[in-house]
Amino acid sequence: MKKLPLLILLIGLTIRSMNAQQALTREPQLISPEIHKDKSVTFRLNAPKASTVTITGGWMNSVGVTRPSAEMKRGEDGIWTYTTDVLSPEFYSYSYVVDGMKTVDPANAYVIRDVANVSNAFIIDGGYADLYKVTEVPHGTVSRRWYSSPGNNKVRRVTIYTPPGYENSKANFPVLYLLHGIGGDEEAWMGLGRASQILDNLIAQGKTKPMILVMTNGNVSQEAAPGEGSEGFTKPSFMLPQTMDGKFEETFGYILKFVEGNYRVKATKESRAIAGLSMGGYHTCYISQNYPNTFDYMGLFSPALNNKPEDHSESPAYQNLKEKLVIQKRNGYKLYWIAVGKSDFPILLSGIQDFRNQLDGIGMKYDFLETDGSHTWANWRKYLTEFSQKIFK
Structure with a gap:
């Protein structure tokens, strides 16, 4: 009978642990990139302590070897967002620059390497991109x-x-x-x-x-x-x-x-x-x-x-x-x-x-x-x- 209190304690700890894990998973996941029906795309980054965040992507017209960037807007919740115009069908890559430091999108698991540059990727359906x-x-x-x-x-x-x-x-x-x-x-x-x-x-x-x-x-x-x-x-x-x-x-x-x-x-x-x-x-x-x-x-x-x-x-x-x-x-x-x-x-x-x-x-x-x-x-x-x-x- 002495083992019963210990068993109850272990069960209680397990339940608390499971609840804690469930609480973590209940937190809404950041969706980025979000491809809309009109084929515009919204990007999001949770960086409440950042001062500036920019995005550069394959839909932006390059000037020589330099690709331009666009500023993302900070919300009151510390989430930075940027929405493109309607994009043509294509396989696109993109990355962020946070306070001068280039980084990938932590909400997007799809990463590719081009020489020493690492970027995220997504596809807009249609045309050649369907292939x-x-x-x-x-x-x-x-x-x-x-x-x-x-x-x-x-x-x-x-x-x-x-x-x-x-x-x-x-x-x-x-x-x-x-x-x-x-x-x-x-x-x-x-x-x-x-x-x-x-x-x-x-x-x-x-x-x-x-x-x-x-x-x-x-x-x-x-x-x-x-x-x-x-x-x-x-x-x-x-x-x-x-x-x-x-x-x-x-x-x-x-x-x-x-x-x-x-x-x-x-x-x-x-x-x-x-x-x-x-x-x-x-x-x-x-x-x-x-x-x-x-x-x-x-x-x-x-x-x-x-x-x-x-x-x-x-x-x-x-x-x-x-x-x-x-x-x-x-x-x-x-x-x-x-x-x-x-x-x-x-x-x-x-x-x-x-x-x-x-x-x-x-x-x-x-x-x-x-x-x-x-x-x-x-x-x-x-x-x-x-x-x-x-x-x-």
């Missing part, structure tokens, strides 16, 4: 694989998407090699690029062929994305050693060898495509010249052709480029596709025009698409969507 969502369609498989790259004295990581049903199929598939921009890595097209969602949805709609997607790391000084290699949790850097010096082009054959030795692929020119954004567009240009009878489809998305390979003329990849381009033309191809935003950096637009003049000078055919917008993921997601529907036909 960026996970929908009720068959899904492909995404894996991170390691391949030997003796030319870089490293074992390096690559991200590979295989289409729905690959594991249970005996079929061979075409391959798109998809390259990132400066500061990015093998995670960039998966996070900000929404590449697997785009392919899942387009394949389900019958708008693109089932394909294997190989997302490389174009920074030959790295084994893998920051935090994913033996270097540990290194700080992501926008500019890394050996950036656009020819080494990635020289050693690209090791990626081809790994993919074609480990996956069921159609190892033919007409079943290979290569594309990339910015620095990846630059790499696409010169990889396809150095492997002139390898790819039937090339996609240059906002290519950084203002960078001049002659600055690294010691690299075999950048020698005899005029002759290599003529050979590429002579060998033939099905699609050479260049796309850029009309508001992109003037120096980049000038570099693209110089390259177009070079192509025109030798009579090399290409498709050119100029869109609204600038050097942004909003454009590159659309370019991947369009390019992937043009290949392997």
Whole structure:
């Protein structure tokens, strides 16, 4: 009987603990972002001791590399709010600055990294953005694989998407090699690029062929994305050693060898495509010249052709480029596709025009698409969507 008071005490403590937890959960959760029916969006941040809070987001028009910000308004309850105008369909990122300190939205669990910048994300439905969502369609498989790259004295990581049903199929598939921009890595097209969602949805709609997607790391000084290699949790850097010096082009054959030795692929020119954004567009240009009878489809998305390979003329990849381009033309191809935003950096637009003049000078055919917008993921997601529907036909 002496145990009874102790049991009652324990039960009482448990009930009090449960009530305390329930009291915590009864506190209304802050909703941010709140997407309204008219597709305007309200953001909220609980920061009662802050003096100033601003928000910057992908719906704001950038001025060069600088994106503007807007002031949030403080309520009497210490909650800061900001409501946008009606937003167009898109995958958006945003972040806050609280008393000069950049931070993410603690009410939004969806966070993405762009080089060293961390932001929150949300989607406004409609148009292209419907392809960026996970929908009720068959899904492909995404894996991170390691391949030997003796030319870089490293074992390096690559991200590979295989289409729905690959594991249970005996079929061979075409391959798109998809390259990132400066500061990015093998995670960039998966996070900000929404590449697997785009392919899942387009394949389900019958708008693109089932394909294997190989997302490389174009920074030959790295084994893998920051935090994913033996270097540990290194700080992501926008500019890394050996950036656009020819080494990635020289050693690209090791990626081809790994993919074609480990996956069921159609190892033919007409079943290979290569594309990339910015620095990846630059790499696409010169990889396809150095492997002139390898790819039937090339996609240059906002290519950084203002960078001049002659600055690294010691690299075999950048020698005899005029002759290599003529050979590429002579060998033939099905699609050479260049796309850029009309508001992109003037120096980049000038570099693209110089390259177009070079192509025109030798009579090399290409498709050119100029869109609204600038050097942004909003454009590159659309370019991947369009390019992937043009290949392997």
